[in-house]
Amino acid sequence: MPSPKKYEQQFFxxxxxxxxxxxxxxxxxxxxxxxxxxxxxxxxxFPQLQRDIAEALKPFxxxxxxxxxxxxxxxxxxxxESGFIYFRHTLKLDEKKNAAHIQPQKIYPxxxxxxxxxxxxxxxxxxxxxxxxxxxxxxRISLKDLDWRLxxxxxxxx
Numbered sequence: 001m002p003s004p005k006k007y008e009q010q011f012f013x014x015x016x017x018x019x020x021x022x023x024x025x026x027x028x029x030x031x032x033x034x035x036x037x038x039x040x041x042x043x044x045x046f047p048q049l050q051r052d053i054a055e056a057l058k059p060f061x062x063x064x065x066x067x068x069x070x071x072x073x074x075x076x077x078x079x080x081e082s083g084f085i086y087f088r089h090t091l092k093l094d095e096k097k098n099a100a101h102i103q104p105q106k107i108y109p110x111x112x113x114x115x116x117x118x119x120x121x122x123x124x125x126x127x128x129x130x131x132x133x134x135x136x137x138x139x140r141i142s143l144k145d146l147d148w149r150l151x152x153x154x155x156x157x158x
Contacts, residue, residue, distance in 0.1 A: 007068035014075040015049075016041065117141055120153060 020038045024031050057064050114128040123135040133141045141150065 005065070005068075007065050007072050011068045011072040011075065012046070014072060016046070018075070019045065113143060113146075117150060120150065 019041045021034070023038075024034045053067070057067065114125055114133045117133055118125050118135070121135065121139075123137060123139065125133060126136045127134045131142065131144055133143065135141075141147075
């Protein structure tokens with residue numbers, strides 16, 4: 001069992017890292033903006049968020065750690081260290097082969113990948129196995145080593 005307030009501390013650390021980032025030194029305009037952002041978080045966002053959470057949890061005091069566990073898990077899964085939103089554990093880059101391997105099931109756990117690819121390609125499915133999809137026109141797509149360009153419309157919005 002995790003120590004009390006473990007998830008709460010992890011969540012607030014992650015939020016601070018995303019909102020404020022690392023401490024900066026210097027006298028430039030950029031550094032001043034970062035200091036202002038840091039003070040805004042410390043004196044405005046953080047205390048107000050703590051008050052709002054405390055108020056919302058009054059009727060459910062036993063839910064506190066579960067809430068912070070879920071919030072931290074969300075941050076860990078969908079935010080990069082620099083604060084950008086992305087699907088962190090779905091794309092594996094293979095720099096040696098200059099390739100990207102994607103796991104759409106980690107984004108959409110209940111996805112019917114064969115049907116989704118059929119809809120994206122505008123083709124009828126002939127056969128589906130654990131390893132591949134075969135379409136009526138003879139095209140085959142590997143499900144074990146899925147080309148990221150095939151599912152790009154599901155992940156990148158423009």
